[in-house]
Amino acid sequence: MYSFVEQLKQTQDRVNDVLREHLSLNEPSKLLEAMKYAVLLGGKRIRPFLVYATGRMLGAKDEALDAPAAAIEAIHAYSLIHDDLPAMDDDNLRRGQPTCHIAFDEATAILAGDALQPFAFELIATSEKLTDSQKVKLTKILAENAGVKGMCFGQSLDLEAEDKEIDLVSLEKIHQHKTGNLLRAAVKMGFVCSEYAQDIMIEQALDDYATAIGLAFQVQDDILDIEGDSAVLGKTVGADIQAHKSTYPKFLGLDGAKKKANALYEAALLALDNVPFDTTTLRELAKFVVNRQA
Numbered sequence: 001m002y003s004f005v006e007q008l009k010q011t012q013d014r015v016n017d018v019l020r021e022h023l024s025l026n027e028p029s030k031l032l033e034a035m036k037y038a039v040l041l042g043g044k045r046i047r048p049f050l051v052y053a054t055g056r057m058l059g060a061k062d063e064a065l066d067a068p069a070a071a072i073e074a075i076h077a078y079s080l081i082h083d084d085l086p087a088m089d090d091d092n093l094r095r096g097q098p099t100c101h102i103a104f105d106e107a108t109a110i111l112a113g114d115a116l117q118p119f120a121f122e123l124i125a126t127s128e129k130l131t132d133s134q135k136v137k138l139t140k141i142l143a144e145n146a147g148v149k150g151m152c153f154g155q156s157l158d159l160e161a162e163d164k165e166i167d168l169v170s171l172e173k174i175h176q177h178k179t180g181n182l183l184r185a186a187v188k189m190g191f192v193c194s195e196y197a198q199d200i201m202i203e204q205a206l207d208d209y210a211t212a213i214g215l216a217f218q219v220q221d222d223i224l225d226i227e228g229d230s231a232v233l234g235k236t237v238g239a240d241i242q243a244h245k246s247t248y249p250k251f252l253g254l255d256g257a258k259k260k261a262n263a264l265y266e267a268a269l270l271a272l273d274n275v276p277f278d279t280t281t282l283r284e285l286a287k288f289v290v291n292r293q294a
Contacts, residue, residue: 004284015048018070034104034112039077042095047072047186053281054190067127068138068189071120075146078116081109137192145185154178168251180214208271216264217289222247223257265290
């Protein structure tokens with residue numbers, strides 16, 4: 001019998017093993033320990049899960065998906081280290097543990113985030129299971145969605161919006177970049193590793209799906225910032241309110257935000273209707289995103 005929870009756990013274990021193996025090849029240092037601390041601290045591993053789920057659905061082998069899955073998690077981990085810094089969101093708790101700059105120190109945390117970025121691209125470049133063409137495409141996808149066109153741009157917009165009144169369109173722009181871009185990248189990376197990487201129809205349907213769940217993920221994050229439990233979430237509840245950030249519940253009300261999340265869930269499922277493969281896992285992932293409590 002299919003179990004999404006079990007599949008998620010197996011994926012978490014697999015990508016953790018890949019990350020642990022490659023990080024163990026480096027000379028021991030305080031910097032390396034900070035990198036390991038940040039990237040192996042825990043987490044749902046949604047982004048690598050999307051790489052594996054998309055690639056597997058389209059016939060790609062896990063061995064080919066390992067490097068891009070680990071790479072996108074390394075980028076995500078770096079973003080969390082920097083996001084938690086005093087100059088950014090100034091958080092003390094991440095995944096139920098002290099944030100990297102608290103566990104080590106601010107300078108080491110900055111360097112750990114810096115080092116995780118080239119580490120991500122090194123994983124792709126040195127993989128023996130990917131073709132040169134795939135490596136180029138994967139590198140381009142990850143760079144574009146993590147940088148000034150994607151996640152970093154969204155983070156910049158988010159910081160600029162603090163203590164300001166913005167509209168709903170601006171809020172969605174922030175989160176489409178800050179959160180959504182890496183989720184879209186994960187799906188694209190799994191797609192690129194498959195033999196269907198030239199199929200424009202499938203690519204567009206998957207991108208529509210990823211765009212919907214990317215925004216739904218952030219809407220649910222905003223809901224949990226109000227209704228969540230710090231012990232369950234592993235991070236401080238109410239941090240967005242304290243930072244005077246614009247959120248979906250602030251614009252739409254709590255009930256309206258929940259309706260928004262459900263509408264995005266339905267949009268994600270509708271997009272998958274255009275994918276002529278077994279989309280069970282991606283559908284279950286969409287359900288998980290809008291119903292998660294952490």
